[in-house]
Amino acid sequence: MYQPTSPTGHANDCIARTLAHAVECADKPRHQIAREVGMHRETLLRVLRGERPIGLDEAARILVACGASPRATLVLALTGQEDLACEWMRTEMGEFLEEFISALPAHLERTLGRRVEDVRPRWANGTSQLVARMLAKHIDDFVGRDLAMSLSR
Known part of the structure; x- marks a missing residue:
């Protein structure tokens, strides 16, 4: 069985x-x-x-x-x-994920304050997609700035 x-x-x-x-x-x-x-x-x-x-x-x-x-x-x-x-x-x-997991709860608490009670579990997937897109944009911006600085030399 x-x-x-x-x-x-x-x-x-x-x-x-x-x-x-x-x-x-x-x-x-x-x-x-x-x-x-x-x-x-x-x-x-x-x-x-x-x-x-x-x-x-x-x-x-x-x-x-x-x-x-x-x-x-x-x-x-x-x-x-x-x-x-x-x-x-x-x-x-x-290492990034290690720091992110450690820092996220405190930042959520500080940023949301009393609104933490208004957060809905169904928002988690969309929020994770938003964070990933923001991180990708940040990397692209950083690489673009780095490339522009090296070309101007």
């Missing part, structure tokens, strides 16, 4: 696969990562295989030891974006 996977089990599997990728691509051996995290090497292997549940704090420590952006990587993995989590974990995009 089919037994559905619990959301917790699925989340653990996503995190395990993402951590396995981080450890594989790290510039240091597994035993060193385990030591830095304060975990036995065999325990780390069980975590990476998804055989041992892992807490978010342990997962974040493993990602830091591997040189990855922990918050951004975990958010992407847990929201079904494992491929992006693995692709961005050691890039400037990962």
Whole structure:
């Protein structure tokens, strides 16, 4: 008989696969990562295989030891974006997302104030598209200015 996977089990599997990728691509051996995290090497292997549940704090420590952006990587993995989590974990995009995720709540609170209660969940997708377009325009403007400065020399 089919037994559905619990959301917790699925989340653990996503995190395990993402951590396995981080450890594989790290510039240091597994035993060193385990030591830095304060975990036995065999325990780390069980975590990476998804055989041992892992807490978010342990997962974040493993990602830091591997040189990855922990918050951004975990958010992407847990929201079904494992491929992006693995692709961005050691890039400037990962660092950007790390800072963005950390800064956004305070800026929303400060900017919206009491209107935070008026925000509707259905606006999230459109707002994320707007932010992405604004960021793309900012990059285009920055590249344009940089190119104009180099041509004027």
